[in-house]
Amino acid sequence: MLDLPFAPPAAADPNAPTLAARLALRERPVGAPLLRQQWSELLFLHWPVPAALLQPHLPPRLQADTHEGMAWLGVVPFKMSKVSTRVTPPLPGSDEFLELNVRTYVHLDGVPGVWFFSLDATSPLAVWVARTFFHLPYLRATMRLESPGAQLRQFTARRTHAGKPAAHFRATWKIGAPLPPAEPGSLAFFLTERYCLYASNKAQTKLYRGRVAHAPWPLSSAQVLHYESSLVESHGLPTPAGAPVVHAGGPVSVELWPMQQV
Template identity: 50%
Template sequence: MATDPLPRAPWAVAMRWSRLLFCHWPVPVATLRPHVPPLLDIDTFDGDAWLAVVPFTMPVVRPRLTPPLGFGPGAFHELNVRTYVTYRGEPGVWFFSLDAASATGVAVGRATMSLAYHRARMRLEETAGTVRYASDRTDPRAPAAAFRAVYARTGPARASEPGTLEHFLTERYRMYTSDLAPRAPRRLWVGGVEHAPWRLAPAECDITTNTMTLPLGVDVSGRAPLLHAAEPLDVRGTLRRRLV
């Protein structure tokens, strides 16, 4: 299992991430700076910050010391908007939003991790390896946002090599969080995950609707993303600890 050198802590939740697609766009650092707490540095690759929209599903979520919770196939989908940051040289992920089709998942994520989870109406269908994904945000705490895409892998999966863009974008085992709006971002927490290294495959994707980044003032709808389809992963996550 790959991990980041966080202080040892027992895992709090086990998950399985499946049918995951990384959609990435390079953007200027200045575009994202107003939306990332000043305690965090925005990480760059060859001078660019990277903005991602990541659809996937979690068919299994298991809090520690409990049996697996069966949400049903495709019942607990997520859609994340994220970028990459460092804190005192330690790389991690910053989530702008996490839409989910589970009221429980949204409530727990907001309460225990201060993650910007929002309720959404979501649908995933898969036929012969092709995934049809749709999400419409329904949470009144956040601006409306939607995503619709059809995607499939187009080649074999492999682990990324250190120093490559793929490795920079995916091999991160920390997530930084701060005070949720409308509070000012004065506190900073970090949580960790552990899982096997990502195995990524080339992919094709037809995105017909993507307004997920518009709340950030960024419109990527006319730009082709860098795409990677990921093999399913079993993941363990720890609760947050406070840094500042």
């Protein structure tokens, strides 16, 4: 593996979200959500990364969100199911599929959220809808999720989206004991309790923010038995060094609101 360039933790960000602001986002937004889904079989893989390394890869107005001076890079495979809109019932072939995203955490005007470098998915319709109406970098891929044992999971993926860098992923993990709810201010809270997502147009001249609502993540410990991936590298980022911080998560029922330009 390539070591990430060494850098000391970043100085305190005066515009960083307060803990009160992070907790306030747990409140369900007013109005009807656009989409409803269930997320399950998640594996959260996170590595600490110098914020200065990630900042050039973000739109100009977004700032890397940090915990104790470090930004974090995540790779998250999971299963999405029970997908429906407020105007249509679940659509056969698109109401359940696998997804795999590469992410980091950002903030804008004190509002924290998730920035996705990519979201690979097995549903062509979901990819088209997300790219067209949510400005999110969804990409087509083939994936497989297997359960070779009661607590064992194996997830494989290969990107197939035309015109995009090839990438692959393979991980096997063992789900451990349930964990207590993430304590506000803790690293687990910072990495998993996210209720906003950001996106931009291709030229990065427009920025969008969407709200998400769900119960706090039910987390479990997990042990990664095998991991190989070129997803991070497909975005021009160095291979994360060292063992990741690992959590297993889900299931949670999720509501999503339309993206709004900010």
